[in-house]
Amino acid sequence: MSRICSVARTLDIVGERWSLLVLREIFLGVRRFEPIREATGAPRAVLTDRLRSLVAAGIVGQRDYREPGSRVRQEYRLTDAGRELQPVLTALMQWGDRHLAGPEGPPLELRHAGCGAHVRATLACEHGHLLPDNGSELHAVQRYGDRAT
Amino acid sequence: MSRICSVARTLDIVGERWSLLVLREIFLGVRRFEPIREATGAPRAVLTDRLRSLVAAGIVGQRDYREPGSRVRQEYRLTDAGRELQPVLTALMQWGDRHLAGPEGPPLELRHAGCGAHVRATLACEHGHLLPDNGSELHAVQRYGDRAT
DNA sequence: GCATCTGAGTTCGGAAGTTGAACCTAGTGG
DNA sequence: CCACTAGGTTCAACTTCCGAACTCAGATGC
Numbered sequence: 615m616s617r618i619c620s621v622a623r624t625l626d627i628v629g630e631r632w633s634l635l636v637l638r639e640i641f642l643g644v645r646r647f648e649p650i651r652e653a654t655g656a657p658r659a660v661l662t663d664r665l666r667s668l669v670a671a672g673i674v675g676q677r678d679y680r681e682p683g684s685r686v687r688q689e690y691r692l693t694d695a696g697r698e699l700q701p702v703l704t705a706l707m708q709w710g711d712r713h714l715a716g717p718e719g720p721p722l723e724l725r726h727a728g729c730g731a732h733v734r735a736t737l738a739c740e741h742g743h744l745l746p747d748n749g750s751e752l753h754a755v756q757r758y759g760d761r762a763t
Numbered sequence: 764m765s766r767i768c769s770v771a772r773t774l775d776i777v778g779e780r781w782s783l784l785v786l787r788e789i790f791l792g793v794r795r796f797e798p799i800r801e802a803t804g805a806p807r808a809v810l811t812d813r814l815r816s817l818v819a820a821g822i823v824g825q826r827d828y829r830e831p832g833s834r835v836r837q838e839y840r841l842t843d844a845g846r847e848l849q850p851v852l853t854a855l856m857q858w859g860d861r862h863l864a865g866p867e868g869p870p871l872e873l874r875h876a877g878c879g880a881h882v883r884a885t886l887a888c889e890h891g892h893l894l895p896d897n898g899s900e901l902h903a904v905q906r907y908g909d910r911a912t
Numbered sequence: 913g914c915a916t917c918t919g920a921g922t923t924c925g926g927a928a929g930t931t932g933a934a935c936c937t938a939g940t941g942g
Numbered sequence: 943c944c945a946c947t948a949g950g951t952t953c954a955a956c957t958t959c960c961g962a963a964c965t966c967a968g969a970t971g972c
Contacts, residue, residue: 616804618870620859621787621852627863631778631959638770642903647920655765657960662921685968687919695862700898701884702858703770705850710769713844714776721767721908726888727900735850738885738893739875749849751876754791759870780930796949806931811950834939836948 618759627671628699632656632664637696638703640674645689665690673699705735767908776820777848781805781813786845787852789823794838814839822848854884 628634635654644650651661668674673696676688704724711720724733737745737752745751777783784803793799800810817823822845825837853873860869873882886894886901894900 617788617802619784619787620856620864620869620871622784622859623863624855624859625780625783629778629780629783631774634774634778635768635771638768639766641898648918651920653766658921659923659961660959681919683969684918694897697897697899698861699854699858700901701854701886701896702851704886704898705854705884706773707769709848709851710771710773712847714772715769718907720769721906722769723904723906725902725904726890726892726894727902729888729890729892730902731888731890731892733886733888733894733901735854736885736887737850737853737882738887739878739880739882741875741878741880743875743878743880744887745875745882747850748843748846749790749853750846752849752882753874753876753879755872755874757870757872758867797947800949807950808932808952809930830948832940833947 624702627667627673628702630664632660633668634699634703634706636661636664636668637673637692637699640690640692640696641700641703645691646679646687647690650690668696672696701735704733708735773851776816776822777851779813781809782817783848783852783855785810785813785817786822786841786848789839789841789845790849790852794840795836796839799839817845821845850884853882857884 628637632654635656636650639650639653644653647661647665650656650665651658654661656664665674669676669690672693674690675693677691678686679689680686707720707722707724715721725731726733737747737749739745777786781803784805785799788799788802793802796810796814799805799814800807803810805813814823818825818839821842823839824842826840827835828838829835856869856871856873864870874880875882886896886898888894
C-alpha cells in the first residue's frame with residue numbers, strides 16, 4: 615500500500631542529491647557545463663547524467679552557443695516547467711537560512727525586482743489569506759491515492 | 764570553487780530519496796514505523812536510518828506511546844523546525860500536481876482550515892506583493908559564498 | 913602540417929548506499 | 943510457555959557515486 619502523491623512523483627525527477635543544486639545554478643544564470651560543475655561540486659559523470667535527465671524531463675532545454683574562437687557547444691536553460699520549480703528552491707533556501715545559516719547570515723538574498731523588498735516562500739489561500747509557515751492552519755483532503763501494492 | 768548555499772545545506776539533511784516522503788507522512792498524521800513504511804514504500808533498514816537522522820537533525824522528535832495490550836513503543840512527531848518544512852513539501856506537491864498529475868487531478872488537496880479555500884505555495888515580498896511562480900520578478904543578491912576548494 | 917589547449921564528456925575500479933528477505937526481540941494475551 | 947506483533951537488525955546482491963585519468967573535436971600557435 616503505497617501512497618500516490620505528487621510529492622513522490624516530483625521527487626522521482628528532482629529528488630536526487632545534485633538535481634536541485636544544478637537547477638539553482640541555472641536559476642542564478644550559470645548555464646554551461648564547466649561552471650555548473652565547479653559551482654555545485656558534482657562529479658562530471660554525475661553532472662552529465664543529471665543534465666540529461668533534466669532535459670528528458672522537460673525541465674531544462676539545450677541551446678547552441680559559440681564563444682568566439684571556440685567551436686559550437688551546448689548551454690542549458692530552464693524551460694517554463696523548470697522555472698516553476700522556483701518556489702521549491704526558495705522554500706529550501708529559506709529553511710536553510712533560518713536553521714542552518716552561520717552567524718554571517720544567509721549567503722544569498724532574494725529581492726523583488728520591482729520594489730527591492732525581501733522575498734519569501736509563503737503559503738497563501740485563494741481568498742488571499744497568508745498562512746503560517748508551519749502549516750498549522752492547513753487542512754489536507756485526500757481525494758484518492760491509496761494504491762494496492 | 765563550490766558555492767556556499769542554504770539550498771545545499773538543507774539538501775544535505777532532507778535531500779535523499781526517502782526523507783521528504785517520510786516527512787510528508789508525518790505531516791499527514793502518520794506517526795508510527797509500520798504505517799510510515801507502508802505508505803512510503805521505504806525498506807525497513809532505510810526507514811530506520813532516515814528516522815534516526817531526522818531525529819538527529821532536530822526535524823522529528825520521538826515520544827512514547829502505548830497501545831492497550833501492547834508494550835511501550837515510539838512514535839514520531841515533527842518539531843517546530845520540521846513543521847517549517849511545510850512550504851517545501853507544498854511547493855513540491857504543487858509542481859507535481861501541475862506537471863505530473865494524471866487526468867484524475869491531484870491526489871491530495873490542501874485547504875485553509877479557516878476559510879476552506881485552496882492553499883498554494885507562493886512567492887511574496889515583504890511589501891505584500893505576490894510574485895509569479897516562475898521567479899521572473901526575482902532578483903538574487905549574492906552576499907558572500909564562493910568558497911575556495 | 914603538427915603540437916597543444918580547452919570544454920565537454922567517457923571510462924574505470926573502488927567505496928558507499930539501496931534493496932527485499934530473513935531473522936531477532938521484548939511485551940502481551942491465550 | 944507458546945504464538946503474535948511492531949519495530950528493528952543483518953545479510954548478500956545490486957546499483958549508484960566518486961575522483962582521477964583518459965578521450966574527443968575543433969581552434970590556435972608555430
